[in-house]
Amino acid sequence: MKALPFKIPKPEQNAFVFQIDDSPVFFDKLHQHEEIQISLIVDGEGTLIVGDTINSYKKGEVIIIGSNIPHVFKSDAKTYRNSYMLTLFFTKTSFGNSFFELGELHEIKSFFKRALHGFKITSKLKAATDLFFKLEEATKLNQLIILFKILKICSNAKYETLSSFIYSKKFSDNEGHRMRDVYEYTMNNFTKDITLNTISYVANMTKNAFCKYFKKRTNKTYFKFLTELRIEHACKLLLSNPDTSIATIAEQSGYNNISNFNRQFQVYKQQSPTKFKASILNNLDRLK
DSSP states (O other), rough: SSSOOOOOOTTTOOOEEEEEEHHHHHSOOOOOSSEEEEEEEEOEEEEEEEEEEEEOTTOOOEEEEEEOEEEEEOOOOOOSSSSEEEEEETTTTTTTGGGGGSGGGGGOOOOOHTTOOOOOEOOOHHHHHHHHHHHHTHHHHHHHHHHHHHHHHHHHHHEOOSSSOOOOSSOHHHHHHHHHHHHHHHHHTTTTTTOHHHHHTTTSSHHHHHHHHHHHHHOOOOOHHHHHHHHHHHHHHHHHOTTSSSHHHHHHHTTOOOHHHHHHHHHHSSSSSHHHHHHHHHHHHOOO
8 A cells, every 4th residue: 555645445346435443543654545534533632634734633523634635643642542533435426427416415515615625523523423333333325325414414514624725736656755754754753853954855855955845735834834743732732731831841842942932832823832721721620
């Protein structure tokens, strides 16, 4: 199986695939596939990169990733002992080139528009979750019926878009391996100092060529991407370890200079880490 791009293994006569991922971590290589992906996170949490944007995922979320959007689930193995996900894969032409253009399916057209940049639903989660849990024991016909019920829910539910920019061309094999290597190195080493010399070497490119290459495919500079990854990690630490000092969290997120950490956090979250932490503590107090 190629890391990026790759095809979802599917019997030739089947129009869609129901897949169960139950392992210590999810497949953690940057990849893209023609199939639209609808996933329920049954267990686990971690970082989710979709297109140009760094997100997080956690237990109970329903996540939709559109056709050929580069993405990676980076499981936080330290938090969860297991990662468990239920997924449906299908393409817009799985049931025929014009199937989803039928007037009877007008109600789910918004699903495909939302899927272009990936999204997660923020309402109707129980209804969607209940349907996902019926898939494993269902016949193929009933799985198909469930798929359409989930499409209807995802079309009408409130939602959050996962990415603001999608590179319009499919990655070639060489591009895919290069971007995979860059993302994998970054996600494994973002708490350390990463220089332009280092990351351009990982990409096997000159510094100038790498900067242009990365910006063209993500609509942001590499160091903006790196900063966003560090700040999102800091937010996760603040949420899960509210008693830990800001200085410690800054260091654990790749910042040796707390002033720089505070400045970058303010830029990306429009508030200081101290205020962010205070809001977490206030919410915890209200729950007691």
